[in-house]
Amino acid sequence: MVVSCETREEILKQFKRNIADCNLNDGSGDDIVKWLVVSIIAFGKADWRGMLQSVSKRDYLRYLTYMAESNCATMRKNSLLAGKPVTHQTFLIDMDGLSMRQMSFKPFREVGFEAIKISEANYPESLRRVFIINAPKAFTFVFSMVKPFLHQSTLDKMSVFGFDKNEWSTALLKEIDADQLPVHYGGTMTDSNGDAKCSNMVNVGGPVPSSYYLGMEKPLPKEDMASLILSCGMKKKLEFKIVAANSTLKFEFMTEEGDIGFRVYYLENEKDKVDVINNVRVESHMIMEEGEIVCTRPALYVVQFDNSYSYLRSKTIWYRIVVHLPSFDKYDQFGHQ
Numbered sequence: 285m286v287v288s289c290e291t292r293e294e295i296l297k298q299f300k301r302n303i304a305d306c307n308l309n310d311g312s313g314d315d316i317v318k319w320l321v322v323s324i325i326a327f328g329k330a331d332w333r334g335m336l337q338s339v340s341k342r343d344y345l346r347y348l349t350y351m352a353e354s355n356c357a358t359m360r361k362n363s364l365l366a367g368k369p370v371t372h373q374t375f376l377i378d379m380d381g382l383s384m385r386q387m388s389f390k391p392f393r394e395v396g397f398e399a400i401k402i403s404e405a406n407y408p409e410s411l412r413r414v415f416i417i418n419a420p421k422a423f424t425f426v427f428s429m430v431k432p433f434l435h436q437s438t439l440d441k442m443s444v445f446g447f448d449k450n451e452w453s454t455a456l457l458k459e460i461d462a463d464q465l466p467v468h469y470g471g472t473m474t475d476s477n478g479d480a481k482c483s484n485m486v487n488v489g490g491p492v493p494s495s496y497y498l499g500m501e502k503p504l505p506k507e508d509m510a511s512l513i514l515s516c517g518m519k520k521k522l523e524f525k526i527v528a529a530n531s532t533l534k535f536e537f538m539t540e541e542g543d544i545g546f547r548v549y550y551l552e553n554e555k556d557k558v559d560v561i562n563n564v565r566v567e568s569h570m571i572m573e574e575g576e577i578v579c580t581r582p583a584l585y586v587v588q589f590d591n592s593y594s595y596l597r598s599k600t601i602w603y604r605i606v607v608h609l610p611s612f613d614k615y616d617q618f619g620h621q
Contacts, residue, residue, distance in 0.1 A: 322376065322464060323355070324378070324466070324469070325376070325377045326380075326487060327377045327382065328380045328418065329380065329381045329489030329490065331492045332392045337492075338496040338498060339498070340566075340570065340571050341394060341567055342566050349402060349406075355410070359372075372409075374413045374460065376415045378469075379418045380417075382423065387422060394565075396430070397430070400433045401433065408437070414441055414443070415452065415456060416443065416445065417445045417469075419446055443455060449470065453470025456471075457470060466486065468480045502540075506536075509537075510602070510603060512603075513600050515598045521587070522588075523585070527582055528582060529580060531578075531607055531609055533576060534575075534605070534606045534608065535573075537601055538568045538569070538573065539569045539602075540569065541599050543569060544591060544599055544601060545563050545591065546563070546573070546590070548560045549586055550583040551584045551586070554584075563588070565593070587605060
């Protein structure tokens with residue numbers, strides 16, 4: 285879409301009117317761009333145990349991907365408003381309140397590692413800076429485990445601070461204009477209620493009501509599902525010959541004895557594997573896993589269940605996989621070779 289200079293200026297004026305209560309004083313567009321690409325995360329105040337008992341790990345990772353894509357879309361809009369590329373973002377991660385009880389929660393650690401892998405694989409150059417502040421001593425140990433999964437270029441953009449506010453606020457103000465930083469973090473910005481934390485704009489976290497927790501009732505197999513038993517340390521590959529581009533492969537599955545690794549890929553040149561869904565452990569013993577992919581090219585697609593990480597436990601998997609042609613006429617059900 286081509287937008288004239290006049291239209292762009294009008295969009296910028298309207299945008300400024302919409303955020304007038306944020307005390308943006310600079311008449312140029314630069315302050316707006318800077319304000320939008322700075323994200324403040326009250327990480328330590330979040331109830332990670334509550335959240336990860338209220339959604340599956342896979343759904344939470346999908347949410348993180350959605351947020352990453354939303355940030356990318358925002359940067360593209362900002363580029364249009366500013367008339368110049370806006371391709372980086374700065375994160376301020378406040379660890380105040382983070383406890384060992386949260387960090388010792390296994391799903392919390394697993395989600396953290398998976399989120400890092402997704403970010404490094406798909407958004408490697410979107411970061412400008414990451415400031416981690418109010419980090420407790422125990423965080424140093426956790427961060428040492430995370431470091432091997434981060435590229436050196438990412439580590440070079442990260443700064444970790446303890447509870448010395450003078451130290452970290454000085455560092456923040458070198459990167460972020462004072463009128464774009466809440467008073468609580470050393471700036472001059474308040475929200476429309478005069479709140480120093482800008483709670484109207486920054487989610488400050490809090491406990492998740494137990495009523496939101498997922499029920500402990502396990503999923504039940506449906507009548508039209510097939511089943512297989514996957515021994516410990518083994519993988520099972522189900523192959524589907526896709527004959528028409530843009531066919532849809534739909535799947536749903538559950539397990540009886542624990543989570544299972546799940547991956548979908550196709551073979552290019554009959555030998556090279558191209559991932560459509562990267563291998564990820566799915567809590568399908570808690571929630572029926574459902575999804576679909578668009579097969580953009582005719583090829584041999586492989587749905588893989590992976591129990592190789594389990595040394596002692598076999599898994600019973602109930603599944604239903606259907607392929608629809610672009611006209612949505614079903615031509616294959618349980619069509620693996």
